[in-house]
Amino acid sequence: MSASPDQSRYAGLRAQAEVLDGEDSLRHLRNEFLIPSHADIQRKTLGQEDRSGNADHTDEAKPCTYLCGNSLGLQPKRTATRIQQYLGTWATQGVQGHFKPLEDSPLPTWLDADARAASLIAPIVGADESEVAVMQTLTANLHLLMSAFYRPDPNGRHKIILENKAFPSDHFAVLSQIRHHGLSPETSMVTIESPFSEDPVISTYDIQSLISKHAADTALIILPGIQYYTGQLFDIPTITAFAHKHGIFIIWDLAHAAGNVSLSLHDWDVDAAAWCTYKYLNGGPGCIGGLFIHSRNSLVTTTIADENPERGYGNRLSGWWGNDKGTRFAMQTKFHPVKGAAGFQLSNPSILDITSLSASLEVFGLAGGMKALREKSKKLTAFLENCLAHMSEEARALVRTITPSDPEQRGAQLSLMLNDGLLSSTLKVLEERGIIVDERKPNVIRVAPAPLYNSFQDCLTFAEGLEAGLLAAQTSPQI
Structure with missing residues (x-):
């Protein structure tokens, strides 16, 4: 059995990809x-070539086909420049870098770095600048949000609703919060399960039905904007409104949605949300996270001069970086938060992280907003779907897509479920062809054509490689 696809089947798609890339x-x-x-992805050393984007690197060999932005986004070329500017400030200014702006540097002072990052990310998630904070990491931020807004009453509202296949860290966070309040997950955690045995897709109706069933004793809902495994985009505004109708606070995990799909968190009246920045936002491995808190949930109605200033804001775990900037360095022990989401900050943030993230957010600014990126994303993912449909009948029988086919119910991702025993061998062929994707054992490949840097040709290259991998794996499956 040949492991090489019939190239004639892809001829029309190849011409189409060229046209689409030219019109992009x-x-x-x-x-x-x-x-x-x-060569980079095959080597076992860093290599000596220039990594700054100069010709020495880009001419060495053709680029790989990188379709893994849903796991780790690629590095913007300007990231190294911005980090060198940060290091230069530290080297030449020391502690003065906190307060002293430099005329030849585009970077803000370290005191204001978090505020600048918030201003850059706010339009990406559809929020007012005061409603976002760049801080901590995803799971830490989920814990901080739950510490502020999960107030269970054992005799009243105490349950947390989440999906059955939530990302493990979300599941762990919910379990520990419930136990922290002296409750039992057996009675205080409710999971939403797909009614389908084949594909774990959950409809809005399924979610609403479960909310209705447990509305009387539910205190909190935590759901993903995009489900990491299937790539399903949930109807955030509709589900949020339904939760509010039943008096339930809802938090969205936007790890796979931020920088991927158009979001309007303020206008959708979302209560709170958290996300990481190393996937579609390209901040770098384990980079600093972000959170959103709607302005109505972060009001500060008193001043530090009031007799009881703490009566003017909601409870939260607090730290000195969340303290009002006017008194932050006065070293007073009376906490009074900055208005908005920034008042939920704890320690001073990693400027190295924020500098790396902000470099990528600058590139988002060059795109002209999320609307344009989302439109390209839909076209890319639809073209990828079309390319997969052109695989041979033999190859198509070995894989199926578990991501919704409706473009409005997915982001820049297709999750492909392979027949049992084919994953390892298929991935080996893809890697040999210079194609990088993400795997979820035992048999799912996640493919993410990110509109910032992926092309229509990338989608076609993957489909050809997948067909070759499937056919090769069928002859030597790894059980």
Whole structure:
């Protein structure tokens, strides 16, 4: 059995990809990123070539086909420049870098770095600048939000609703919060399960039905904007409104949604949300996270001069960086938070992290907003779907897509479920062809064509590689 696809079946798609890439008004953004070469992903050392985006690197070999932005986004070329500017400030200014702006540097002072990052990320998630904070990491922020807004009453509202296949860290966070309040997960945690045995897709109706069933004793709902495994985009505004109708506070985990799909968190009246920044936001491995708190949930109605200033704001775990900037360095022990989400900050943030993230957020600014990126994303993912449909009948029988086919119910991701025993061998062929994707054992490949740097040709290259991998794996499956 041949492991090589019939190239004639892809001829029309190849011409179509060339036209679509030529018409793409955002194609220039691809040059903003460092795309590993075929040689890069095969080597076992860092290598000595220039990593700044100069010709020594890009001419070494053709770029790999990187379709893994849902796990780790590529590095923007300007990241190294911004980090060198940060290091230069530290080297030449020491502690003065907190307060002293430099005329030849585009970077803010370290005191204001978090505020600048918030201003850059606010339009990406559809929020007012005061409603977002760049801080901590995803799970830490979920814990901080739950510490502020999960107030269980054992005799009243005490349950937390989440999905059955939530990302493990979300599941762990919910379990520990319930136990922290002296409650039992057996009685205080409710999970939403897909009614389908084949595909774990959960409809809005399924979610609403479970909320209705447990509304009387539910204190909190935590759901993903995009489900990490299936790539399903949940109807955030509709579900949020339904939760509010039943008096339930809802938190959204936007790890796979921020920088991927258009969000309007303020206008959708979302209570709170948290996200990481190393996937579609390209901040770098384990980079600093972000959170959103609607302005109505972070009001501060008193001043520090009031006799009891703490009566003017909601309870939260507090730290000195959340303290009002006017008194932050006065070293007073009377806490009075900054208005908005920034008042939930704890320690001073990592400026190295914020500098790296802000470099990528600058590139988002060049895209002209999330609307343009989302439109390209829909076209890319639809083209990828079309390419997969052109695989041979033999190859198509070995895989199926578990992501919703409706473009409005998915982001820049297709999750492909392979027949049992084919994953390892298929991935080996893809890697040999310079194609990087994400796996979820035992048999799912997640493919994410990110509109900032992926092309239509990338989608076609993957489909050809997948067909070759499937056919090769069928002859030597790894059980």
